[in-house]
Structures are given as C-alpha cells and as structure tokens.
Amino acid sequence: MNLACQPEDDQTGTRRFVLEMLGFSAAEKAMLSSTFRLTGRRTYCYAEPAAPRERADIYLVNADNPDGMKLLRKRSPGVHAPAVLVGRAAQDDGWPLVQKPIHWMRLFEQLDRQMQEALERRAQRMDESQWDGRTLRRAMDRATSPVPVFLEPNPVESVLVVDDSATVRAFMRTRLAPFRFDVDYAENGEMAIDMAQAKRYTCIFLDILMPGMDGYQVCKRIKSSPATKGSAVVMLSSKSSAFDKFRGSWAGCDAYLGKPVSENELLATIARFLPSARRAAQSILSRPS
Numbered sequence: 122m123n124l125a126c127q128p129e130d131d132q133t134g135t136r137r138f139v140l141e142m143l144g145f146s147a148a149e150k151a152m153l154s155s156t157f158r159l160t161g162r163r164t165y166c167y168a169e170p171a172a173p174r175e176r177a178d179i180y181l182v183n184a185d186n187p188d189g190m191k192l193l194r195k196r197s198p199g200v201h202a203p204a205v206l207v208g209r210a211a212q213d214d215g216w217p218l219v220q221k222p223i224h225w226m227r228l229f230e231q232l233d234r235q236m237q238e239a240l241e242r243r244a245q246r247m248d249e250s251q252w253d254g255r256t257l258r259r260a261m262d263r264a265t266s267p268v269p270v271f272l273e274p275n276p277v278e279s280v281l282v283v284d285d286s287a288t289v290r291a292f293m294r295t296r297l298a299p300f301r302f303d304v305d306y307a308e309n310g311e312m313a314i315d316m317a318q319a320k321r322y323t324c325i326f327l328d329i330l331m332p333g334m335d336g337y338q339v340c341k342r343i344k345s346s347p348a349t350k351g352s353a354v355v356m357l358s359s360k361s362s363a364f365d366k367f368r369g370s371w372a373g374c375d376a377y378l379g380k381p382v383s384e385n386e387l388l389a390t391i392a393r394f395l396p397s398a399r400r401a402a403q404s405i406l407s408r409p410s
C-alpha cells in the first residue's frame with residue numbers, strides 16, 4: 122500500500138514521493154538518505170518507505186549489484202513507478218543510468234525526469250479511468266485507507282549570493298538547489314548590505330570585483346554591524362594570490378574561494394558554515410572519485 126504522490130505542500134510547492142533503494146550497502150543507504158532528507162524544499166522530494174509494505178513511487182538501484190537488479194525485477198517497475206540505476210556499466214533493462222561516482226545533480230535530474238514522466242502517465246490514466254491520479258497508484262489499492270507519511274522536519278538556513286555576473290549566480294543557484302536553503306541573490310554591494318540588514322543570513326557568498334562598492338568594503342560593513350556580523354562571509358574572486366587572501370582576511374571574511382569555484386571546495390564550505398547540510402556535504406565529499 123502506497124501513496125502514489127504525497128499531497129503538495131501548500132507553502133513550499135513540494136511533492137513528496139516514496140523512493141526504495143535496492144542493492145546498496147547500509148553505509149551507502151545512510152549516505153544517500155542523508156542527502157535526500159536535506160532536500161525537503163525541492164519541487165520533488167524523495168523519502169524512503171515509512172513501512173515495510175509501503176509501495177514505492179520510484180526505485181533507486183545499485184546496478185553493479187546482481188542482487189539489487191534481481192530485487193528490481195521482482196518489484197516490476199513500470200511507467201507509473203519507474204527506476205533509476207546507479208553503476209559503472211549500462212544495463213539492458215532500459216532504465217536510465219547515473220554513472221559512478223555519483224554526481225548528485227545528475228542523480229536528482231534523472232529522478233525528477235522519471236517522476237515527471239510517471240506523473241504524466243498517471244494523469245492519462247486518470248482521464249481514462251476516472252482515477253484521481255494522486256492518492257493510490259494501483260486499482261487494487263483503492264480499498265485500502267492511505268497512511269500519511271511524515272518526514273522529519275529539517276532546519277532552513279538562509280544564504281545570500283552577491284555577484285554582478287548572471288553566470289555565477291546561475292552556477293551558485295544550481296549548486297545550492299539540492300540543499301534545503303533559503304537562497305537570495307544580489308547584483309551589487311549596496312543591495313547586499315540592505316538585504317543583510319533586513320534579513321539574517323547564515324552564510325553570504327560575496328564577489329570581490331563588482332561595480333560600485335567592492336567585496337572588501339561590503340565585507341567590512343557586514344562584519345562591523347552588530348546586526349550582520351554573525352553571518353559567515355565567503356569571498357569569491359578570480360584573484361587568489363596570498364595578498365588577495367590577506368586583504369579578504371583583513372576585511373573580516375571567514376573563507377576565500379577562487380573562481381572558477383571548485384565543486385569540492387564549495388561543498389567543503391557548505392559543510393563548514395551551514396550546519397543543516399554538513400552531513401550531506403561531507404558524505405558527498407567522502408565518495409571515491
């Protein structure tokens with residue numbers, strides 16, 4: 122028995138789906154689960170079954186484990202309950218494969234794509250059979266009362282990205298999306314100071330070279346104000362000499378990242394300054410390359 126799609130959260134627009142992991146070790150499951158738990162604000166959110174008999178909306182399978190593939194075939198995945206494989210070699214089952222080592226953005230893109238297609242198929246079936254398309258996935262389940270799934274609440278931390286480059290803002294938006302952050306964006310230093318005074322940010326990613334007030338000046342203003350000095354400031358710059366880093370430290374920044382920003386360095390910074398995502402970021406960093 123299963124909720125085919127959890128009700129949409131009216132405040133966040135999130136839709137929650139039951140995801141069953143097959144063929145993974147206990148350590149791998151724990152690592153993946155920690156990542157999934159920190160994505161509660163995404164449009165599509167994935168949670169493990171809350172009860173042994175609860176049917177999955179989507180399967181995540183270790184394709185390198187023959188036992189995991191056998192379990193998948195027993196589950197009989199289909200267009201209404203698809204699968205995503207993780208492995209080093211393609212399989213002949215027809216399901217999309219995310220190559221190891223796992224790149225978490227590619228994983229979420231595949232999960233979302235498969236669930237979007239499944240929702241479209243469910244909507245078609247709703248039109249054909251008068252099924253409501255949301256509550257229960259199978260006709261044989263309709264007589265069973267659905268049991269709500271309660272996900273563990275996760276803390277929300279606010280992040281401000283300050284950069285005059287739309288490309289950098291888009292890059293940061295993509296990299297921060299899988300975590301449960303409340304992210305705002307500013308295009309210049311003056312705007313950033315006003316936003317930081319109006320709202321408390323756990324972490325501020327701050328470009329140095331901007332028109333008008335530069336990042337060093339902005340950092341000094343933020344760190345000298347009682348209302349904003351508690352925010353961690355991470356400076357972003359294409360200049361990475363010892364002198365540039367000294368200037369950043371003198372301005373009061375907490376960390377300094379060179380451009381282009383390395384994904385591993387960004388994850389390490391997230392783990393350091395954003396406690397709600399620390400466990401997931403460290404798990405991703407610990408994966409073998």
